[in-house]
Amino acid sequence: MLSKLKFLLKYTHQYRWWYTGGIIFLILTVWTSITIPGFIQKTIDLIAAGRVGNESEFHKNVLIIVGLAVGLILVRTLSRILIFFPARLIERQLKGEMFQKLASFGKDYYDKNSTGNIISRVNNDINGVRMITGFGILQIGNILLSLSLTPYMMWKLSPMLTLYCIIPMVVVFFIVRYGMKVMVKNTHARMDTLQMLSGKIISFLSGNSVIKSYNIYEHAENKVETDNISYYEASLKISWIRSFVIPLLGNLGQILKIIIFFVGGMYVINGKFTIGELTEYIAYAALLAHPIMGLGWVLTIFQQGMVGISSIQTIMDRKGTDDDRKALPESKKKELFKEGIRVENLNYTYHNGDKPVLKDISFSIKPGQIVGITGKVGSGKTTLIQCLNGYLRPGAGQIFYGDIDADSIRSEDIRSVVNTVSQEVFLFSDSIENNIGLTSDETIDEKRFDDVIYKSAFADELLRFPKKGQTMVGEKGIMLSGGQKQRISLARALYTQGELLILDDVFSAVDTDTERFLIKQIVENYAVKSMVVISNRVSVLEKTDFTIVLEDGKMAAIGNHEELLKYSDFYRDIAKLQQEGETKKERQ
Known part of the structure; x- marks a missing residue:
């Protein structure tokens, strides 16, 4: 609990003057x-006393009440x-910090946590913090002030009647406290279930084409339904507790009114209270009931918010x-x-693996060189790049940028000099132009944009789009083919x-003619200073300074x-197969 309070204080302290003004x-x-209520009491007693000689005082009190109401x-x-x-x-700041952290x-981390789980935390948990730092603080201040000043005013009117009112309040408080304890337990369960449900929904929506292809709608529906029912049951348990606690708090005001009417009515009959004083006391009770009702919401907000924290x-x-x-x-x-880069006896084992994926790899890349990497599927090519x-x-003492150990360099600094076009192309739901100029803070340079579009063999296809560079590519580039997405990703790099520039099997998604054009523009014409190319196409690898x-x-x-x-059987075999394939095409 202490760590959670420190967490809240860290963010609320930044806006202490806002909160100070709010509390004032x-x-x-x-x-x-x-x-x-004091002026209401005086006004009602003036009415009871009659009209003669009381009109000016009556008008004065009414004006004061109206003025106070407006104030x-x-x-x-x-x-x-x-x-x-x-x-x-605070909500905006938290979301920004969490995104940076993620x-x-x-x-x-991402192997162990699904996208849905993360999205649930960003949305639901941060929303809980916002409720605590906003509505929660407001209600706490309101409750503390109301429960201190209002009972004091009630006590001044009648200590005994105030004691009668306190008894049901204490009973309700202990019942609510127990209810909140049970609710916290169920809120934890509901949050865990919601994260699992969000993960499955996002996974199934992303893989919608696979579900359709294999006709496994029922399997997907059953998986979602299982978590959905678990979420429903956890939510229902919370609703059962709320359906008892919230009405109890809501009706506390009615219970207090019954006590006041019974005991206070007897006071009026016996001459201990005037009608105005009874009305004043009822008004105070109404003011007291509101923060007590709010106590239920505060407890709910805090227990959900603390779980979120x-x-x-x-x-x-x-x-x-x-x-x-x-x-x-x-x-x-x-x-x-x-x-350049120097690799010395590189070994790498994945965090969830039991044997090395890379073993004793050593080579150097000098500025201006084009290096090829080839091998069978699963040989470690992508892991290496x-x-x-x-x-x-991989750890210290294995990869060096000049004389600097890569293990001591921030990833951001490494990627300021190394650009990678991976196998898994990702395009944002934006225009082609914005996807290509994504990494630049400046406005798009049209000349440079046209140049990279041409070099990535996308110029002719871009002309076919009615909106050219302003064409929206859709979610994850769904409006484009695999080859088009690959070339836009290449243009971005x-x-x-x-x-x-590292190209991870970029040429596999393009036809032979496009491949030749890309090789000429990027490899032969040195579109970049240095390059590492992962490919099994000999037409690409024969252009490199050396191939691993x-x-x-x-x-x-x-x-x-x-x-x-x-010297390489694998290289000789793929070269022979590709040569035979080209010869066959020429004959056809």
Whole structure:
């Protein structure tokens, strides 16, 4: 609980002057509320005393009541603005910080946590924090002030009647406290179920085409239905508790009125109270009932919010991949690839694996070189380039940028000089132009945009779109083919000038003619300074300075095209197969 309170204090302290102003106006709100019943009492007693000689006093009291009522509207509105507004600012700040934190995590985190689970935390849990720092603080202040000033005014009128009113309040408080304890337990269960449900829904929606292809609608529906029922049952248990606790709090005001009418009525009959004083006491009881009713909502908000904070803290307290690494000075960052990359005895095992995926890999990439990587499926090609671009971290003493150990460099600094076009292309639901210029903070340079569109073999197809570069690609680029998405991704990498461009099997999604054009524009014409190309196409690999052949995570061979034809069985086999395929096409 202490850590959660510190978490809340960290954010609320930034807006302490907003909250201070809000509390001041809240004090004025409560003071005005408890002042009005006194004038109501005087006015009613004046009515009871008759018209003669009381008209001016009566008019004066009515004007004061109207003035206080108008003032009450003003101060109450200001108290809510000054408290609710920082709550929204905290929500915005938390979402920004959580996004930054999530972006700093490595592959191991996302292997264990689904997208739906993360989205549920960002939306539902942060919303709980907003409710605590807004409505929760307002209601706490309102309850504390009302439960201190209002009973004091009631006590001044009649100590005994006030004691009668306190008894049902204490009984209700203990019943509500027990109910909230049970509700917290069920809220934890509901939150866990909601995260699982969100994960399944997002997974099934993303894989909708697979579900349709294999006609497994019933399987998907049953999976969602199971979690949906669990969520429903947990929500129903919470509703059962609320259906008992909330009405109990809501009817507390009616219980107090019954007590006041019975005991206070006897006081009026016996001459201990005037009609005006009884009315004043009822007005105070009404003021007291409202914060007590709000107590139920506050307890609900706080117990849900505290559960949400626990969930948020699991993310915020987790160390990011680069948290212990210092950012390079701008001068060093620009010269990071000046001497190239050196790989020495690289070994890598995935966090959930039991054996190395890469074993004893050693080579160097010099500025200006084009390096090829080839091998069978599962030989470790993608793992190797992900170690080079900082997405995977193999450990100290294995990869060096010049004389700097890559293990000490932040991923952001590595990727400032290394651009990667991966197998899994992702396009944002935006225009083609914005997808290509995504990494640039400046406005799109039309000349540069046209140049990278041409070099990525997308110029002719772009002309076919009615809106050209402003064409929306849809969610994850659904409006485009696999080859089109690949080339837009390639154009994005070319638009962002880096020192080293890594192409992970980019040519596999294009036809032969497009492949030749891309090879000429990117490889032969040196569209970038240095390049690493993963491919099994010999037409690409023969253009490299040297190619690494991987087998079972080990370097089976390294050399240029002619050398590999002599010493690598795998390279010789794929070269022979591709040559036979081309010969067959020419005959046809």
